[in-house]
Amino acid sequence: MKKEKVIVIGAGLCGLYTAFLLQKKGIEVLILEANTRIGGRIKTITGTTAVTMEMGATWFGNQHRHLLEVLHILELPYFRQHTKGISLFETMSFVPPQKFEISDSKEPSFRIVGGTATLIEKLVSEIGLQHIKTQTKIIAIKEQNNQLIVTDSSGSSYSADKVISTIPPNLLVNSVIFEPKLPDNFTQLAKKTHTWMGESIKFAVEYKTPFWKQNNYSGTLFSQASIIQEMYDHSTADNSGFALKGFLNGGTAVLSFEERKEKVIAQLTTFFGPEASDYVAYYESVWREEPLTFQPYEQLVLAHQNNGHSLFKTPLLNEKLYVSGAETANQNPGYMDGAIFAAKTIASQF
Structure with a gap:
């Protein structure tokens, strides 16, 4: 037949x-x-330090049973998103960000080992x-x-x-x-x-060291006032590569790559100190483009x-x-x- x-x-x-x-x-x-x-x-990209960074789909949780089943069938390991340490929440640009810690009891997010x-x-x-x-x-x-x-x-x-x-x-x-x-x-x-991801601008900043973790910061950041709206630690599963990654304000699609990059580094430097300006590379994906x-x-x-x-x-x-x-x-x-x-x-x- x-x-x-x-x-x-x-x-x-x-x-x-x-x-x-x-x-x-x-x-x-x-x-x-x-x-x-x-x-x-x-869309996973690999930096010069071999850190993998996600410009597209990244996280999943225990509620995503169909995906978890596939990862099991294909024998692909995954690991828990790092959230330990001080996280930041900025409500207004002229007020220092609030500090908080994410409880270990919170439902975890996961990432796939190797990207x-x-x-x-x-x-x-x-x-x-x-x-x-x-x-x-x-x-x-x-x-x-x-x-x-x-x-x-x-x-x-x-x-x-x-x-x-x-x-x-x-x-x-x-x-x-x-x-x-x-x-x-x-x-x-x-x-x-609605087309998922369509309005998103994802970014990543590659670093030689995880200075934020060394200074007891989780790398998690939420802001209602600056270009970075949401950000997380993006170190590799084996802690051999380091990056910070998240989402930019969708309205900044009208800016140039260099303008967005400058604003991102300035925000990170304000929050995490001068070490944040010593980066390896900056990456982004403007999905509406x-x-x-x-x-x-x-x-x-x-x-x-x-x-x-x-x-x-x-x-x-x-x-x-x-x-x-x-x-x-x-x-x-x-x-x-x-x-x-x-x-x-x-x-x-x-």
Whole structure:
């Protein structure tokens, strides 16, 4: 019997895990990825000191049971986020930050040993690189002779019995032409669906030593007044590499890289002393500038708006097109756990 051919659009966590599950069922899968790299919103970079820093998905907790199950299956170790020491909370720029300590009894957050990208690398090795095609941006999907014809920006076409899109719904309906057209209620819903990470500016500052820990600071910082809104220690699991990492005020997307960097170092120096200015390198990712992830909304869309909506559960184009991805999960949408849950939900229908 001929294997059912399935095309998965997007080589992020959801796309990869979907392919992994379908292959286990003996289904032939081809993953098409627009970017030059694999991983989607999982983006681990490595500094000159070999410290790994997450510019995308990072943390998870005990409540994320779908992700924990996958880490167990793939035998990927994880470790508890460092929070010991003095943490800071700045309410106003002209008032010294409040100091507090995070209790050990608080529900822990975890990170994957070696960086979140180890999860991507493991899935790629299981699926086989030959089943993943990068630099393949899909621009059209057409129903023809009981198949779907998928066309990329270079003009190449691929046919499949079924297609699973795992890219953000708003990006999908704004970047792909469908024939016949998708139902209007679906298109309007997709345009009003929040793209997780879209508004985020993630940053990391690499250091030779964890001076903050040596001075009894946790590295945790919250601010309502400065460029860094949220920050945590980002040392490696074996304490061989050191960095501070977090989120910048989304409004600073209008500033240049150098302007943001200058403000970040100034804030860290104010809070942690002159040692903070002796850094190895500064890194950042402005996710709204990633056109293969983020499509600007036509109107105001709130965080998590329409994530997990029931309309995403219905296949389109005579049940040949499935819309998946972290945004479609009705459990922990937007998070890595949601991406895994969405993959399991779709794979169960094949």
